[in-house]
Amino acid sequence: MRISNTMGNRYSGTMGKETVASSWKGIHYLREYTIPADPKTGPQLRHRALFARAVEAWHALDTRQKEVYDRAAVGMTGYNLFIRDYIEAGRNGREPEIAHAAVGAPRREDKVNDETAKDIREDATDCPDIPFSTFE
Numbered sequence: 001m002r003i004s005n006t007m008g009n010r011y012s013g014t015m016g017k018e019t020v021a022s023s024w025k026g027i028h029y030l031r032e033y034t035i036p037a038d039p040k041t042g043p044q045l046r047h048r049a050l051f052a053r054a055v056e057a058w059h060a061l062d063t064r065q066k067e068v069y070d071r072a073a074v075g076m077t078g079y080n081l082f083i084r085d086y087i088e089a090g091r092n093g094r095e096p097e098i099a100h101a102a103v104g105a106p107r108r109e110d111k112v113n114d115e116t117a118k119d120i121r122e123d124a125t126d127c128p129d130i131p132f133s134t135f136e
Contacts, residue, residue, distance in 0.1 A: 014033060015030075017033065018032060018033050019031070019032065019033060020032070020033050047087075050086075050087055050090045050091070051083070051087060053086075053090075054082070054083045054086035054087055054090070054096075055083065057082075057086060057096070057098075058079060058082050058083065058086075061082075066078055066079075069081055069082050085097065
């Protein structure tokens, strides 16, 4: 059950152990706290493990490599670009293609101007290769 917040106060998060305050499309409300479902199915556990490996691989990158991803990402952060590509590769049974940013190819060429693409290619020459573990 949701209760609208008509007092004009803005709250967010849990209040006690039974109430959660939040907003949706600018409408602030309170609702009853429910314990999230965690069925721990095989696919869910495999995805969590893949996600954990992706995060671990991101942290293994040096600052320069992260900057290359940040510059290649359009409409998202470099972190999100890296995680998305890593998980997509894992789901398709491939090794992650870490080189796509390292060789300077922007992900969305139509939204990246020539000067940015040139900068990415130049930056990529300074980035060492990082070995990654294979997918299980």
